Amino acid sequence: MSAAEPPGDGDHQFLVLIDPVARRTDGESVRIAKDVLSAGSHAKICLPDTPEEFIRALSRRGSRRPVVVGDDRALLRAVAHLHRERELSGGALSLIPVGAAPTLELAHALGVPRGAVAAARSALDGTVRRLDLLVDDSDGVVLGRLSIPALPPSREGAHTGVTAAWDTCRSLVASLVRPAPATAHAPPRTYRLRVEADGVLLNDLDRPVEGVSVTTQGAGGLVDVVIHTGQGMTESREAKAVTVSGADFRYRADIHVTGPVRTRTWTVRAGAWSLILPPVAG
Template identity: 60%
Template sequence: MATYPTADQLLVVIDPVARRTDGESVRIAKDVLSAGAASTKVCLPEGPEEFARVLARRGSRRPVVIGDDLTLLRAVSLLHRRRELAGCALSMVPVGVTLSLARSLGVPIGAVAAARAVLEGAERRLDLLVDDSDGVVLGALRIPPLTPPEDPTEAEAGAEGARPWLRTCQSLVRTLVPPRPSRITSAPPSPGPARLRVEVDGDTLVDLDQPVETVSVVPGGSGSAAVEVRPLSVGAEAAPLLARGRRVTVSGADFRYRADSAVSGPVRRRTWTVWEGALGLTLPVG
């Protein structure tokens, strides 16, 4: 892992929703970053196009995004489509309601801790899943899509009164705006079993004649993905089918899937490939 001196030059990109929902955390993060870096340029984009322009014109500055999981996904997707991830270490200060992805990747939750990790942390290379439409998955892929579990950050904020209602409504609105062009919908309620063919590195793990309840694919961190298929159980619970591989293809009747926080589809066939070490993310040392 590459470590960074505190004399780094930073480009701090603050998501507009983060500014509106938790301006105090944003202010604290800016103060810590400005005090610790040799030079800090702060940008306040008002929309996706301006967000993309700011990242594209970052020059030699190390980008730091302040926002929620969707902000991180948008930044990674933009850098991936420009084929600039290999030479760019991305940093994040999580601010918002939906932070489960950031937490799962090891980013500290809390403005001070996350900002200090930006200054004192190290670049860790993480695997990505990239599909055949150039979409990226950082955390997990699931078929059929389910509504994501409640984020603990929201539960902790519940005592603040009316403010969480505003945060929740804004977060729900944001889920309708995709970080990349895609057919994004809300998850269908109570999905039933599906008939899908799941192939891992060319070998069939399950075929169309066996209904399945869920399929999940998670980057494994070693150039391969962990694949789990849960067959439809009748009576006793069926044992999950497990496999690891670099390339996963799912095909069958029209299906939707949840990639991180976005629901896409319907599609009849999609292939995901592991890109080993594609994302450089600044995380705490140790």
């Protein structure tokens, strides 16, 4: 890992953590972000080579405000570490999104600008937005959306460009070497899940469902709980805490798949972390 601290003209004291994947994916955007941040702040630039070095540098930030240059995975790594260290409330994070479009869906959903220049300027001149955090009973965190059970990437819109191209080629080859199946769609798989929201039973094991999704609202201390009952039908409710139990199931928390587990409880922590975002037009 290397670090440099070029002089800046601004009063900001930044620790700029450049994720190694970002450097490999889009070196030009990384260079632009470094130039904009260095011109407007006293920026210490860190180039960790591994996730472990990334975490060590974040732990040694001192009074500097962390600026993450990378994708959703890098942002989640930073938030999860600060949460484990009980330091999330100590200051705001900034994100310069660098990566393939499917790896930045969470960042853009949170309101982070698209493009290195706009995001870097937001880090310099943006406003602090306090956001809710969804925390489970194993100390895992969710910033955006939870899917139970874990849906495959194609249903989450999380294909990378390489994966999507591979799937297209595979489908084309398959269509050439074998006839189309007699039925267009297989019946959806159902699961037996018990779902409670704020202690109220929403679904019990005797009613199979296609799944459950839980989405943070950004701020306000509540999540949207949606039970997918089948044939496109849903039931929804707002809650501060959600418990799901049943046979072993996996769940997708933002971009990470976890499990199998038999029960898990998620609780909203209102305004638990802060992100620097562009000022709200008003």
